[in-house]
Amino acid sequence: MAARTVKLAVIPGDGIGPEVVGEGLKVLDAVAAQHDLAFETTEYELGAQRWHRTGETLPESVEAELAQQEAIYLGAVGDPSVPSGVLERGLLLKLRFDFDHYVNLRPVRLYPGVSTPLAGVAPDDIDMLVVREGTEGPYAGAGGVLRKGTANEIATQDSVNTRVGVERLIRYAFAKAAERPRQKLTLVHKDNVLTFAGDLYQRVLKEVGAEYPQVSVDYCHVDAASMFFVNQPGRFDVVVTDNLFGDIITDIGAAITGGIGLAASGNINPDRTFPSMFEPVHGSAPDIAGQGKADPTATVLSAATMLEHLGVPEAARKIENAVAADLKTRGDEERSTSRIGDDLAARVAEQG
Amino acid sequence: MAARTVKLAVIPGDGIGPEVVGEGLKVLDAVAAQHDLAFETTEYELGAQRWHRTGETLPESVEAELAQQEAIYLGAVGDPSVPSGVLERGLLLKLRFDFDHYVNLRPVRLYPGVSTPLAGVAPDDIDMLVVREGTEGPYAGAGGVLRKGTANEIATQDSVNTRVGVERLIRYAFAKAAERPRQKLTLVHKDNVLTFAGDLYQRVLKEVGAEYPQVSVDYCHVDAASMFFVNQPGRFDVVVTDNLFGDIITDIGAAITGGIGLAASGNINPDRTFPSMFEPVHGSAPDIAGQGKADPTATVLSAATMLEHLGVPEAARKIENAVAADLKTRGDEERSTSRIGDDLAARVAEQG
Ligand SMILES: CC(C)[C@H](C(=O)O)[C@@H](O)C(=O)O
Ligand SMILES: CC(C)[C@H](C(=O)O)[C@@H](O)C(=O)O
Numbered sequence: 001m002a003a004r005t006v007k008l009a010v011i012p013g014d015g016i017g018p019e020v021v022g023e024g025l026k027v028l029d030a031v032a033a034q035h036d037l038a039f040e041t042t043e044y045e046l047g048a049q050r051w052h053r054t055g056e057t058l059p060e061s062v063e064a065e066l067a068q069q070e071a072i073y074l075g076a077v078g079d080p081s082v083p084s085g086v087l088e089r090g091l092l093l094k095l096r097f098d099f100d101h102y103v104n105l106r107p108v109r110l111y112p113g114v115s116t117p118l119a120g121v122a123p124d125d126i127d128m129l130v131v132r133e134g135t136e137g138p139y140a141g142a143g144g145v146l147r148k149g150t151a152n153e154i155a156t157q158d159s160v161n162t163r164v165g166v167e168r169l170i171r172y173a174f175a176k177a178a179e180r181p182r183q184k185l186t187l188v189h190k191d192n193v194l195t196f197a198g199d200l201y202q203r204v205l206k207e208v209g210a211e212y213p214q215v216s217v218d219y220c221h222v223d224a225a226s227m228f229f230v231n232q233p234g235r236f237d238v239v240v241t242d243n244l245f246g247d248i249i250t251d252i253g254a255a256i257t258g259g260i261g262l263a264a265s266g267n268i269n270p271d272r273t274f275p276s277m278f279e280p281v282h283g284s285a286p287d288i289a290g291q292g293k294a295d296p297t298a299t300v301l302s303a304a305t306m307l308e309h310l311g312v313p314e315a316a317r318k319i320e321n322a323v324a325a326d327l328k329t330r331g332d333e334e335r336s337t338s339r340i341g342d343d344l345a346a347r348v349a350e351q352g
Numbered sequence: 353m354a355a356r357t358v359k360l361a362v363i364p365g366d367g368i369g370p371e372v373v374g375e376g377l378k379v380l381d382a383v384a385a386q387h388d389l390a391f392e393t394t395e396y397e398l399g400a401q402r403w404h405r406t407g408e409t410l411p412e413s414v415e416a417e418l419a420q421q422e423a424i425y426l427g428a429v430g431d432p433s434v435p436s437g438v439l440e441r442g443l444l445l446k447l448r449f450d451f452d453h454y455v456n457l458r459p460v461r462l463y464p465g466v467s468t469p470l471a472g473v474a475p476d477d478i479d480m481l482v483v484r485e486g487t488e489g490p491y492a493g494a495g496g497v498l499r500k501g502t503a504n505e506i507a508t509q510d511s512v513n514t515r516v517g518v519e520r521l522i523r524y525a526f527a528k529a530a531e532r533p534r535q536k537l538t539l540v541h542k543d544n545v546l547t548f549a550g551d552l553y554q555r556v557l558k559e560v561g562a563e564y565p566q567v568s569v570d571y572c573h574v575d576a577a578s579m580f581f582v583n584q585p586g587r588f589d590v591v592v593t594d595n596l597f598g599d600i601i602t603d604i605g606a607a608i609t610g611g612i613g614l615a616a617s618g619n620i621n622p623d624r625t626f627p628s629m630f631e632p633v634h635g636s637a638p639d640i641a642g643q644g645k646a647d648p649t650a651t652v653l654s655a656a657t658m659l660e661h662l663g664v665p666e667a668a669r670k671i672e673n674a675v676a677a678d679l680k681t682r683g684d685e686e687r688s689t690s691r692i693g694d695d696l697a698a699r700v701a702e703q704g
């Protein structure tokens with residue numbers, strides 16, 4: 001029997017979700033065996049199918065069960081047959097908010113062997129960590145509509161930013177920056193236009209920064225940062241930013257490092273008051289679902305982020321090494337989803 | 353004497369602003385001579401210097417004078433010595449809002465000969481027109497701060513979107529799309545999270561779209577669009593989007609088409625109730641100010657957008673042709689700001 005058993009909730013979700021999660025679990029099992037770990041998984045049917053069948057996105061009883069788990073592993077949710085926003089606000093963002101996932105952690109790293117759309121960029125040039133806010137800002141859901149459907153209609157959308165929320169995020173980002181060789185932290189915001197929220201971020205950055213004299217601090221407007229991600233990605237180490245800006249720049253980050261097939265993320269509650277949730281950045285890609293065409297790498301890498309969070313960094317490194325080795329030797333040959341999963345599991349096993 | 357005299361307000365601004373505007377005016381004069389046009393310019397000192405000297409960003413009397421002009425030609429405003437937001441909100445955005453520049457028009461076009469950071473992209477692959485909202489959305493300036501400086505501080509930032517504002521923008525975008533060979537319009541928003549504002553944009557898109565059956569309509573979340581700008585820029589023709597998303601994606605657009613040294617923009621009031629304003633997308637670049645190092649091309653191209661708006665499209669085409677020819681033959685040789693201006697003016701003159 002394993003020394004430690006981790007209670008893991010699995011939400012395969014829609015589209016390619018079940019396929020990629022299946023491979024992620026395969027790799028997790030391979031690495032668990034080597035670290036005296038076991039995953040006790042419970043699968044939850046949540047997503048488009050459940051919504052169509054029952055009208056539910058996240059029943060209270062299910063959420064209560066999820067709250068008892070140690071971590072959540074999610075494939076992807078969403079389908080064009082569901083109105084935009086229903087599953088996002090009712091399931092994905094609800095979990096992020098209710099479980100206080102205030103750090104949305106997204107590594108942006110170009111692995112050797114991966115082709116980037118950028119000319120003349122080498123793998124060493126892109127290695128950043130985006131620390132995106134996950135529980136407030138423009139994602140708060142605040143706002144409303146007046147006189148809907150009339151010529152006088154007004155729709156508002158309010159970004160809510162709290163000192164508590166910004167400070168805990170920025171503290172986390174400084175701690176991460178301090179651990180990395182370059183020790184650089186860049187705040188991305190738009191403080192010349194969004195003056196209220198931007199000023200709060202700037203003041204907290206300065207205050208918390210005083211506790212980290214070894215970390216060099218930089219600031220970039222989101223428009224400039226988006227440009228620099230494309231033409232000077234090397235200038236970033238750790239990036240801290242709000243929920244919406246983080247959503248945008250991490251997709252640019254994915255684009256420059258080989259696409260969302262490789263981009264991992266962790267929705268993290270650093271205080272561990274609720275389980276954290278790990279998921280690829282990509283969506284459910286219904287167009288290729290069930291065909292064994294999806295690349296499970298992003299989901300596998302999200303499992304590495306999970307292992308890090310669970311306090312087993314050596315196991316996380318093994319998964320990253322396996323992925324790095326796999327990407328380095330990828331040729332033109334197309335492999336199926338499960339074949340990539342098998343290969344990654346084997347590469348993990350090799351590191352025995 | 354010229355048949356038509358255009359009253360043009362010139363705001364050289366800060367940093368490289370005066371240098372690039374000087375070259376823009378040089379090229380404008382060259383083209384005017386050929387089209388029986390004359391520009392009667394009035395220069396306005398607005399920007400960081402005036403603010404330092406007088407504490408004013410845009411005095412009422414100056415704004416009233418500007419309102420009487422036919423168009424405004426602006427270099428760049430801003431300096432690190434001025435607190436972030438002061439000139440943006442007090443001058444640039446104030447003009448855009450007060451003069452009802454509800455279309456912020458930004459062509460994103462890769463000219464032959466220009467190097468892009470994207471590998472394997474040919475000039476024909478990138479030719480889009482971004483129609484960005486300019487008078488509302490997250491730029492409204494609405495919001496506030498409660499309990500500033502305390503642990504309970506809250507900062508809000510409200511996006512205000514009106515039916516009137518969205519409809520006139522989308523109408524403009526459809527009209528532009530209908531004129532172009534590909535006749536494609538893509539709405540960029542984030543309707544799965546910003547559900548109130550996103551839904552308004554979607555409903556108006558559908559309604560106005562019914563009047564343009566020949567235009568094919570697409571929708572992209574801003575995060576996905578930001579990625580596609582990098583790895584599939586060819587999928588966009590005309591893009592319509594809100595103020596903040598437009599700010600971000602047009603900087604990505606600039607990055608993929610040779611940098612902000614080439615990106616032009618027009619802040620347009622299509623109803624002509626106030627003068628429109630033309631400016632490069634770049635800022636005042638104080639680090640290279642006064643050294644003759646700035647590329648005036650973006651400012652020159654903004655003059656082409658102005659001529660188009662003034663109803664002299666043949667003159668606009670001449671400037672674009674001059675720029676295209678210049679870019680095509682650029683070597684490694686560095687030319688000064690005024691040398692590039694001279695060369696462009698000469699190329700305009702050649703077209704006689
Ligand atoms: C699906 C959507 C709600 C989500 C977001 O906007 O955060 C996604 O784009 C992401 O980045 O995880
Ligand atoms: C300077 C700033 C206020 C402005 C904006 O955000 O619109 C600039 O970035 C632009 O794109 O013209």
